[in-house]
Amino acid sequence: MSATTAEQTEKQRSFVRFITRSYAQLVLVAFALVPAYLIGYLHFFQNPGLKFENHPFHEIAITGATFEGLFVTYVAWQCYRSSGEPLLRWMTLGFLGFVLIYALHGAFTRFAHQNIWLFLLYGPASRLTMSILLLIGLLSYRRPSDPADHRAGVKYLLSWAAIFLVVDVLVALLAHSTFAGVILLRVMESAALGLSMLNVVILMLRRPRSPLMLVYGISIMSFALSSVAFLLGSPWNHMWWLAHVIFASGFFLLSYGVAQAFLTTTRSFATIYSREELNARLVREMDRTKTALKEVNRTNQKLAHLAATDPLTGAANRRHFIACFETEVVRAQRDGTPFSLLALDLDNFKWVNDAYGHQVGDTVLQGFVRVCRDAIRPYDGVARVGGEEFMVLLTRTSLDAALAIGERIRVATASTTFASEIGREVSITVSIGISQFGRDGRTIDALLRSADERLYHAKSQGRNRVAIV
Numbered sequence: 001m002s003a004t005t006a007e008q009t010e011k012q013r014s015f016v017r018f019i020t021r022s023y024a025q026l027v028l029v030a031f032a033l034v035p036a037y038l039i040g041y042l043h044f045f046q047n048p049g050l051k052f053e054n055h056p057f058h059e060i061a062i063t064g065a066t067f068e069g070l071f072v073t074y075v076a077w078q079c080y081r082s083s084g085e086p087l088l089r090w091m092t093l094g095f096l097g098f099v100l101i102y103a104l105h106g107a108f109t110r111f112a113h114q115n116i117w118l119f120l121l122y123g124p125a126s127r128l129t130m131s132i133l134l135l136i137g138l139l140s141y142r143r144p145s146d147p148a149d150h151r152a153g154v155k156y157l158l159s160w161a162a163i164f165l166v167v168d169v170l171v172a173l174l175a176h177s178t179f180a181g182v183i184l185l186r187v188m189e190s191a192a193l194g195l196s197m198l199n200v201v202i203l204m205l206r207r208p209r210s211p212l213m214l215v216y217g218i219s220i221m222s223f224a225l226s227s228v229a230f231l232l233g234s235p236w237n238h239m240w241w242l243a244h245v246i247f248a249s250g251f252f253l254l255s256y257g258v259a260q261a262f263l264t265t266t267r268s269f270a271t272i273y274s275r276e277e278l279n280a281r282l283v284r285e286m287d288r289t290k291t292a293l294k295e296v297n298r299t300n301q302k303l304a305h306l307a308a309t310d311p312l313t314g315a316a317n318r319r320h321f322i323a324c325f326e327t328e329v330v331r332a333q334r335d336g337t338p339f340s341l342l343a344l345d346l347d348n349f350k351w352v353n354d355a356y357g358h359q360v361g362d363t364v365l366q367g368f369v370r371v372c373r374d375a376i377r378p379y380d381g382v383a384r385v386g387g388e389e390f391m392v393l394l395t396r397t398s399l400d401a402a403l404a405i406g407e408r409i410r411v412a413t414a415s416t417t418f419a420s421e422i423g424r425e426v427s428i429t430v431s432i433g434i435s436q437f438g439r440d441g442r443t444i445d446a447l448l449r450s451a452d453e454r455l456y457h458a459k460s461q462g463r464n465r466v467a468i469v
Contacts (some may be wrong), residue, residue, distance in 0.1 A: 014318040032075060032218045035246040042239050043232055046081065053236040055109050062106025065248065069099035075262050077157065082267035084145030087150060090137030091269070093128045093160050097250075100164040101171070102126035112235070117180035118172065120235060124188035125171045126246065129164070129225060131195035134220065138199055140215075141206065141270055189230050194364070196224035212269050215257035224251025307463040310384040312362055313369040321383030321391055325444055330393055332437045340402030342392035343433045343451035344372075348461040349388035352426055360424045367418040368430070375408040391451075399436040399468060406432045406466040429464035431455060 073095040080088035105122035112119040146152070174180055199220045203213070226247035233239030261269040308320035316324070328339050346352075346368060353361040365388065372382040376392060383391045392409075394402050413430045433454030435441075440450035458467040 003051055017135070019388060028214070030219070032221045033225075035222060035229070035242075035249070035432055038242060038246075039225065039229050039232065041241070042242055043056070046238055048234065048239065050238055051236040052238065052241060053112075055395050056114070058104050061244070062103065062109075065251070066099055066103045066106070068255070069095055069102075069251070072258055073099060075255075076258045079258060079261050079267040079269060081151055083261075083269070084148065084151050085268055085270055086146060087137045088258075088268075089146070090133050090140060092157070093138065094133035095255075095455070096128040096157070096161060097133055097164045097167075098126045100161060101129055101167055104168055104171075105123075114263045115175060116235070117185070118175035118428050121175050121180070121188070122168075122172050124192055125144075125167065127192040127223065128188050130169060131192045131223060135195050135199050135202075138202055138216075139339070141208070178263060186231060189227050193224055193227035194391065196227060197222050199253070199455060208270070209268060212257045212261060215253055215260075216269075219250040219254035219257070222246055222253065226250065269426035273384075277407065305326055313366050313384050315369045315372075316381055316383035317391065318383065318385045321381065321385060321393065323443070324381055324393055328393060329437070329442070329444060337396050338398055338437045340394045340397045340399060340436045341447050342394065342402065342406055343410075343448075343455040344390040344392065344430050345455055345459070346388040347429045347431055347458050347459075349428065356424050356426060360426060362427055363424075364418045364428055366415065368413060368428075371412045371416055372409055375412055399434065399439060402434050402436065403466060404466055406434055410464065410466055431458040431463050432466040434466065434468045435459055450467065 073092055076088055076092040076095055079085075080092055101122055105119065105126065106121065108115075108119045139436045174184065200217060203217045203220065208214075225245045229239055229243030229246055233243055246423070257269065261267055308316055310317045325341075331337070332339055339424065347362070349361065352364055365384075368390075369382060369384070372390065372392060376382065376394070380395060381393050382396075383393075385391050392405075396404060397405070410430055410432060413428065416427070418428065433456070435449045435450035435454065437445045437447060441447055454467040457469075458465045461467070
């Protein structure tokens with residue numbers, strides 16, 4: 001696929017994603033406005049004078065709503081105590097305030113004909129109280145969680161319960177005052193409507209992507225539309241009952257969000273992400289994990305190299321050499337192919353250190369390892385097993401081939417001048433002893449002993465030579 005075709009395909013996919021996202025948003029808006037369609041239908045096509053006055057049904061419904069509200073209050077409070085989110089704290093108070101005030105709307109149903117305002121005013125008062133507290137909660141959205149040792153306790157909840165009971169008393173006083181009337185009722189309901197719409201506007205401006213905040217927004221829109229229905233309706237007519245149903249729907253939906261938050265590990269309401277965000281976060285975390293694993297692998301490789309390497313010369317150390325030796329013995333015992341071992345010792349190396357210093361001696365050791373690597377095959381290994389003592393493992397190599405390689409190392413060493421960083425130039429020779437698997441034994445100890453004996457023999461014969469007997 002050409003670059004141009006790939007760009008066109010990506011543009012098409014981006015366009016489809018944009019259209020799909022826009023469609024999904026329109027569906028959500030249409031769903032949130034379903035109560036508005038019902039309100040419009042009843043307002044324009046139903047007789048507002050039709051009424052359904054059933055006191056027991058109203059009392060039973062509000063009793064059920066009271067118990068359900070108390071349960072949701074408890075669940076929201078437990079979520080707050082776990083997560084410390086300020087939003088959940090204010091949502092808890094919103095549920096509690098609504099329940100403690102709205103319960104009296106049901107309790108005074110029997111007084112609907114004696115004092116209509118004592119019956120009616122508790123409805124808008126409860127919705128106004130809840131809208132105020134939910135607005136404060138939304139303003140605290142994404143603020144840092146309250147510290148565990150500073151999270152509000154039961155006393156805090158009880159103090160607010162006392163405030164709500166005071167509101168109950170004030171509403172009762174208003175119901176018996178000269179201020180009671182349609183105007184006061186509409187002012188309170190309009191205030192609840194205005195605060196709910198302000199809640200919706202702020203939510204839209206902040207554009208949270210959490211699915212639970214989407215639930216929150218639809219619930220608040222339901223509260224606002226219920227206030228519209230209450231303003232258009234009158235007690236006991238169908239618009240009035242519809243307003244109750246719309247508010248109950250929003251209340252149930254918001255309680256569903258709280259229940260979902262409770263069922264999560266963090267019990268958080270604001271930081272539960274959408275599937276799209278979770279997938280994006282998962283991809284980012286997987287990328288970070290892959291990068292970390294690559295770094296760990298590089299570090300492990302470095303550590304493995306350091307653990308197997310002589311730090312001065314870069315040759316294998318004794319431990320790594322023995323491990324390779326053991327592996328080669330097992331292979332040779334299995335398939336019968338011989339291998340050879342070279343034991344090397346630099347002649348009179350102590351004199352180099354004494355005459356020129358250890359820095360020059362280190363340069364000679366490093367240069368000697370380079371000579372050995374140039375003389376052997378890439379898959380053969382050279383190891384430093386002592387101060388100036390080295391071993392070369394020649395895999396699948398007979399004694400004659402090992403002798404030729406040993407001679408190559410000896411000649412190259414004798415003909416090389418090792419220059420140091422301090423301007424010294426040193427020449428040195430090497431003595432070598434060779435052993436072969438099978439001929440000189442079939443164990444590590446036997447082969448090492450034979451190679452060392454021949455090395456000593458080369459030394460005793462005048463140094464700078466290779467010994468195989």
